[in-house]
Amino acid sequence: MAIRDVLVYPDPRLKQISSPVTKFDSALQDFIRDLNDTMLAGPGCVGIAAPQVGHFERIVIVDLTSKPKNPNHGKLVLINPVIVESSGEKIGREGCLSVPDYTGNIVRAKNITLSAYDEEGNPQSYEMKGFEARVAQHEIDHLDGRLFLDRLVCRRSELFPRQNYAE
Amino acid sequence: MNPWYLLTLVGKDRPGIVAGVTSALYKEGANLGEASMVQLGGNFTIMVLAQYEGTTDELSKAILPVAKDFDLRLHVDPVLEPRHQASIPDVRITVYGADRAGIVAEVTTALAEAGLNILNLETDVGGAIYILIIEGTASQGIDALQKVLDNLAREKNLETRLSPIDTLIG
Ligand SMILES: [Zn+2]
Numbered sequence: 555m556a557i558r559d560v561l562v563y564p565d566p567r568l569k570q571i572s573s574p575v576t577k578f579d580s581a582l583q584d585f586i587r588d589l590n591d592t593m594l595a596g597p598g599c600v601g602i603a604a605p606q607v608g609h610f611e612r613i614v615i616v617d618l619t620s621k622p623k624n625p626n627h628g629k630l631v632l633i634n635p636v637i638v639e640s641s642g643e644k645i646g647r648e649g650c651l652s653v654p655d656y657t658g659n660i661v662r663a664k665n666i667t668l669s670a671y672d673e674e675g676n677p678q679s680y681e682m683k684g685f686e687a688r689v690a691q692h693e694i695d696h697l698d699g700r701l702f703l704d705r706l707v708c709r710r711s712e713l714f715p716r717q718n719y720a721e
Numbered sequence: 722m723n724p725w726y727l728l729t730l731v732g733k734d735r736p737g738i739v740a741g742v743t744s745a746l747y748k749e750g751a752n753l754g755e756a757s758m759v760q761l762g763g764n765f766t767i768m769v770l771a772q773y774e775g776t777t778d779e780l781s782k783a784i785l786p787v788a789k790d791f792d793l794r795l796h797v798d799p800v801l802e803p804r805h806q807a808s809i810p811d812v813r814i815t816v817y818g819a820d821r822a823g824i825v826a827e828v829t830t831a832l833a834e835a836g837l838n839i840l841n842l843e844t845d846v847g848g849a850i851y852i853l854i855i856e857g858t859a860s861q862g863i864d865a866l867q868k869v870l871d872n873l874a875r876e877k878n879l880e881t882r883l884s885p886i887d888t889l890i891g
Contacts, residue, residue: 601891621887647810647888657809657888685887692891 556588557595558607563653569699572610574634578675582613586631586673590615596651601689603696606652614693616686624685635670635694637663646688648702658706662688723774725754725800728784732793734765745787746771751780767793770800810840810856811886812863814870818879820851827877828853835869836861856886
């Protein structure tokens with residue numbers, strides 16, 4: 555078990571865009587194990603993205619096994635994930651291993667359809683909603699060099715989600 | 722470590738208040754912490770934490786000229802524990818109804834009795850609607866708050882919504 559060092563804001567590497575995984579080999583499996591160990595070492599952590607440990611490939615882990623009240627797929631390793639469809643909007647509170655001691659309110663899509671490869675390189679597709687969809691969006695943002703800080707909403711604009719006006 | 726102060730400045734709104742006040746604080750060597758700066762009615766209100774090497778009187782004296790320039794009333798309080806761990810809200814409550822006197826008092830009193838500790842409350846008046854958005858911690862659990870809100874909805878003719886805040890860490 556190896557816990558890797560987590561990059562912390564304002565480390566400029568957190569802005570770096572990660573490259574797709576091309577080889578599903580044993581080095582990938584070893585890295586995923588380390589990434590998982592690092593996630594489990596973070597208190598209350600439900601997801602992690604490879605760039606957070608300075609590894610710039612499109613790999614994330616989403617793990618809601620500790621949140622049985624929210625519908626979820628358990629622990630997922632998502633490689634080269636792509637959100638192919640999204641709908642709805644919801645405000646929720648987010649924090650980040652890479653931004654210690656701060657949480658803020660963020661608007662995310664309520665429902666997403668996501669395609670990704672699993673650890674063995676098999677293509678998969680997942681329907682996610684609510685908290686799990688939020689975690690996936692947060693982690694995929696890391697692959698594109700984005701932090702939740704880039705999506706903070708002003709308190710006043712949260713009063714009513716915009717969809718209420720549109721409907 | 723220099724001590725922390727809470728500065729309150731209130732006055733008729735006009736352009737440049739935030740820039741003027743924060744520049745004055747910066748020139749005095751003060752380090753800003755969290756702040757709330759918001760227009761209320763025709764007033765502009767600033768509450769800001771600042772770390773400063775001098776005393777309460779020295780800070781007041783240093784900021785008074787800019788407060789006078791903008792016709793702001795200034796108040797400075799020493800702060801004992803500025804950097805205590807900020808509480809993370811675990812519940813968000815929205816209440817709205819036809820505007821009338823007493824809504825905020827009724828709602829917050831009932832919620833306080835059911836264990837709500839308010840961390841942030843904002844209200845808005847839109848036409849004839851009064852809107853309350855509250856974030857806080859539920860010290861007696863969410864069910865106790867839900868019960869109170871159901872009562873308020875029934876007895877006071879208010880629309881209420883409670884959503885647990887599940888903070889994502891990732
Ligand atoms: Zn994160």
